[in-house]
Amino acid sequence: HLVPTSIVDAMAKNEILQIVVFSLFVGTAVAALDNKAPAILLLVEQGAQIMLKVTEFVMKLAPLAIFAALASTIxxxxxxxxxxxxxFVLGFYATMGLLWLVLFAAAFVVLGKRAVPLFGVIRTPALLAFSTASSEAAYPRILDALPKVGVRRRIVSFVLPLGYSFNLDGSMLYCTFATIFITQAHGVHLTVQQQIFMLLLLMVTSKGIAGVPRASLVVIMATLTYFGLPEAWIALVLGVDHLLDMGRSATNVVGNSVAAAVVAKWEGELDDIEDQDPDLGGEPAKLPA
Incomplete structure (x- = not known):
């Protein structure tokens, strides 16, 4: 079932996993070509821009759709x-808080006392991501903040873009939470095996969604379709999606910042600095050798 009979058929039936597999093969083939198929790449880039503009139009009508969905549900x-x-909201934020504790514990195990100033400097970017519900908005702030705790700029510049595509802790947490909530609200209870498969499916299909507003909803709809459930059930979470989007955006920032610091430590690219309050300003002082 992973391999599509036809990519057109897979797109028509919204078989998201088959589309991902096809895309991986095509992307690998394009990368292996000497001239990188510039005409195809240009077509894909322009197609992506068109779809993002369509998404922008749809999101401008989203408040009306959310009002209608909530009114119908109530x-x-x-x-x-x-x-x-x-x-649902309290359960999500409680679980997200637990994830933050796990991330801090992992940072403390690898970085030691350096984990405290690390979480100090990413406090502002995380708050910005939370208030704007966009982890992309916090990207420049993280880029400037991490070198203040010794993470060299070349590590930050390499890890963060990858993390924004492949290390979306908050988005993954939300997608699984929302999908389970939707199915249980409609009286559909998934087995443990189905839940594990859903987790693996979302780990693949959620890549790269940080840069597209409300892209998590598209992934959730595709997941519902894959399990033979109506796409229209997504309306159940539209009313609270923005509240949860704020939390998952901040979590993505924290996860990627910790990942950058850990990679810097492993690669010997973490400078020795004196722990200080990042709000004091200025460059951190070097520790004596």
């Missing part, structure tokens, strides 16, 4: 649905 299921939403 009208059919009653005010008690608001309590369910409250539990």
């Amino acid at each position: 009208a059919t299921q009653g005010m008690s649905m608001l309590a369910v939403y409250g539990k």
Whole structure:
């Protein structure tokens, strides 16, 4: 089932995993060509720009769609649905807090006391990502903040772009949470095997979604379709998506910052600096040899 009979058929049926496999083969083939197929690359780039513009148009109408979706849900299921939403949001943020503790513990194991100033300097970028619901908005701030705790710029410049495509802790957490919530709200309970397969599926299909607004919703819809469930069920989470988007964006920032510092430590590219409050300003002082 991984290999599509036809890419057109896979796109028509929204078989997201088959599309990903096809894309990997095509991308590898293009990279192996000497001239890199410039006409094809230009066509794909222009197609991507068109789709992003279409997404922008859709998102401008999103508030009306969210209002209609919430009104329909409350009208059919009653005010008690608001309590369910409250539990969903609280459960997500509690789990995200647990993930932050795990990330801090992992940073402390690898970096030692350096984990404390690391979380100090990424405090502002994480808050910016939380308030704007966009991890992309915090990218320049992280780029400037990490060298202040000794992570060399070349490591930051290499790890962060990769992390924004392949290390989306918050988005992965949200996609799994939202999908399980949607299925259980409609009385569909997935087995443990199905949940594990869903996790593996989302690890593949969620790559690169940080740069596209509300792209998590598209991934969730594709996951529902893969399990034979209606795409329209996505309406259940539209009303609280922005609240959760804020948290997952901040988590992506924290995860990628920790990853950059850990890679710098492993590669011997972590400068010795004196622990200090990053809000004091100035360049950190070098420790004596």
